[in-house]
Amino acid sequence: MADSRAMEPTEAELIAAVLRGNAASFEPLVQRYSPRVFATARRYARRESEVEDISQEVWLKAFEKLKSFRGEAPFEHWLMRLTVRTCYDFLRGHQRNRESSFSDLTEPENDWLERFVAQPETASENADAAKLLVERILEQLSSPARLVITLLEIEDRSVKEIAQLTGWSVPLVKVRAFRARAEMRKILAKIAMDKYL
Amino acid sequence: MNIAELQKKLLAAARANPPGDRVPYAFEKRVVALLAARTAADPLALWVRGLWRAAVSCVAIALLLGAWAFFNPAASSKTDDLSQNFENTLLASVDQSDQAQ
Numbered sequence: 001m002a003d004s005r006a007m008e009p010t011e012a013e014l015i016a017a018v019l020r021g022n023a024a025s026f027e028p029l030v031q032r033y034s035p036r037v038f039a040t041a042r043r044y045a046r047r048e049s050e051v052e053d054i055s056q057e058v059w060l061k062a063f064e065k066l067k068s069f070r071g072e073a074p075f076e077h078w079l080m081r082l083t084v085r086t087c088y089d090f091l092r093g094h095q096r097n098r099e100s101s102f103s104d105l106t107e108p109e110n111d112w113l114e115r116f117v118a119q120p121e122t123a124s125e126n127a128d129a130a131k132l133l134v135e136r137i138l139e140q141l142s143s144p145a146r147l148v149i150t151l152l153e154i155e156d157r158s159v160k161e162i163a164q165l166t167g168w169s170v171p172l173v174k175v176r177a178f179r180a181r182a183e184m185r186k187i188l189a190k191i192a193m194d195k196y197l
Numbered sequence: 198m199n200i201a202e203l204q205k206k207l208l209a210a211a212r213a214n215p216p217g218d219r220v221p222y223a224f225e226k227r228v229v230a231l232l233a234a235r236t237a238a239d240p241l242a243l244w245v246r247g248l249w250r251a252a253v254s255c256v257a258i259a260l261l262l263g264a265w266a267f268f269n270p271a272a273s274s275k276t277d278d279l280s281q282n283f284e285n286t287l288l289a290s291v292d293q294s295d296q297a298q
Binding site: 040043133156 | 201203208214235236
């Protein structure tokens, strides 16, 4: 077991082989890091076909840009930057149904909201309805707002990390985070108004 | 409705339900096959790219020479001489045969 692991080429060796023109050496890298790429893509796309398209795009870009990987930081960090930027491109290209009405909330979503209004502490955040509702709200956000809310509030990343992942400056991340929270509150206020006025 | 509290609750819901990291079967093989197909098509793409670059360079050189010929007063004043010389050279054999007769 230990011998077979010792025989496995390292990440740096695989990358060097790919750069020499051996495309097959790319396969172990794809196999190793695809779970992270897929999990990230699923934060921004709901349909599985879209998630696959994003992930495939990430790997094709990674192959094309591998020459620009200097090996100073881990390959995974470089790949995640590429993934986040590809997801952002996807969001910008698929700004669909942003004006859709909240009158079509499902029954469980409505029930969860009513439970929250009656007794906020009893409305569980683990409920499927809460999960669906937050997905619906995230879909209403603009692309930068959705990206920054996901990275900052949901993935709990620091502003500096977000700046590195997105290529935005630190002040820009802060401004976009402020605007994103306000945008989200506005959407929630609209739900409240649609529902109770 | 307390909007700030609702926002907090919904974000907590999103944090509590991270997306799955399942990868479709043989996804890595599909990616490598796509890359292989791209690499196979590459020689043609290289040729096309090279030809386009050559075409652009030729157009740029033609434009530069055209601009130089148009704006250079010395060159334009010699236009008659050049055409005369060209005609003389072209018809030199005819002139020689005329003189011989």
